Amino acid sequence: MNKMKDIRIIVSSKHLANQLNELNTDEIYRVDVDGDNCIAISTATQSVDIHCVVDSIDKRLYPEGRRWDWLRKLVNQVDEQPIILEISEVSLKVSFVY
Numbered sequence: 501m502n503k504m505k506d507i508r509i510i511v512s513s514k515h516l517a518n519q520l521n522e523l524n525t526d527e528i529y530r531v532d533v534d535g536d537n538c539i540a541i542s543t544a545t546q547s548v549d550i551h552c553v554v555d556s557i558d559k560r561l562y563p564e565g566r567r568w569d570w571l572r573k574l575v576n577q578v579d580e581q582p583i584i585l586e587i588s589e590v591s592l593k594v595s596f597v598y
Contacts, residue, residue, distance in 0.1 A: 525568035
């Protein structure tokens with residue numbers, strides 16, 4: 501059985517919120533690992549760099565159709581805190597670290 505591709509990061513909730521606010525989340529189609537401390541989230545016309553700690557299995561994912569709008573709303577509503585974000589081709593999982 502093959503393990504599902506994913507990118508796992510630890511990131512500041514407010515940094516993630518600020519960066520996602522720069523994008524049209526309905527158009528996100530690609531996530532690239534850019535070194536050990538950064539991922540790039542892209543639309544057809546925009547890209548933002550998210551500074552984070554990367555624990556990655558894959559270097560590039562195409563998670564089209566995920567609920568990035570939901571993630572943006574969630575991280576805009578919480579206080580500053582570290583979160584763990586797992587991005588796969590089929591899901592976005594958020595874990596809060598208190």
